[in-house]
Amino acid sequence: MLQSEVRVSWQALQEFTKEVFVRVGLSPEDAETEAEVLIWANRRGMDSHGVLRMPLYVKEVDGGYMNPKPKIQVVKETPAALVIEADLAFGPIVTLFALDRAMEKARKVGIGWAFIRNHSHQGAMGYYALRLAKEDMAGIIFVCTPPCMAPHGAKAAGVDNSPIAIAVPARRHRPLILDMATSIAAWGKVTLAKDKGIPIPQGWALDKDGNPTTDPKQVAAVLPMAGPKGSGLALMFECLSSVMVNHPLLEPVLYGDKEMAGHEIQNSVAVAIDISQFTDVKSYKEHIDNLIDGLKALPRTEGCREILVPGERGWREFDDRSRNGIPLAIGTIHRLQDVAEKLGVKLPVSL
8 A cells, every 4th residue: 555645743844844935035034934834734734724835835936926025014004903015925924913013903902903915825824813812812814815716606716715713712721713714625625635646525616617526636616615605705805805905806807817816915804802901801711611611511413422612623633743743645745845856955854
């Protein structure tokens, strides 16, 4: 039987990832941030948002769609909100910049709302919402890109599968964290299926002719979760982010702009809510603990071994992979080997 995956320590993989991003022009500090965000996703079992993205990022830098040395600027500001021009910055770099400023505003007026305009792929949204929860804030973040998802009833992409993450702190338990796309499955899971050489489930996606497909190589559009609810939510996220900062991502492609389609250009919104401005933080966390305990104690349906709350599966995966390494599909490894050879970076020993 052929080996289908290889495990590598997260520390070695993160160091390799950092070095790759240094070679494409990021400062060592920014490269470390970018690597941390990608490996965090792998450690939580979200391989669709981990290092398999790295070859695409390198390609996007070469094509001028990701800027390793951006001029990030706050271009508009109110007491509770700000607009940040990212200059095609790597998503994690500008998003952490935005979170710091959103938290500053939240500590003053209760909420900080940051529009981030014209950046590149951010990785897993949950990383940022969780960062806010660790500061005793409720965190919300959502993102939009050019079309990759077919609206309910359509045979072609017309909206993004805009992910959203929400996190809140607890006291005895780890933070609650919901991190989800508005599609049935994230686009990165299609890429992961390619790397694994396996089909995707029926109902995930359409091919270029608008027909259902299980071949990840034929996917032209993913499908929305819950039909009109998923695509409607994605559309409204575009209205609340891209259109609000005069940087539409859906409209140009719908009217024939082929250049923007297929690239990792994004707009997003990050919201920090200072819990202490509205209620006692200790009491809030106790209520979250009680919610978790109460939900997990509910009677279970036949065949359900345990009721899980948002983020719980990811926390368990994080602990396991932190101890035992990150499994990488052979297809992912081959693409990382190509990047390593191109940039002259030494691969982790196990690869």
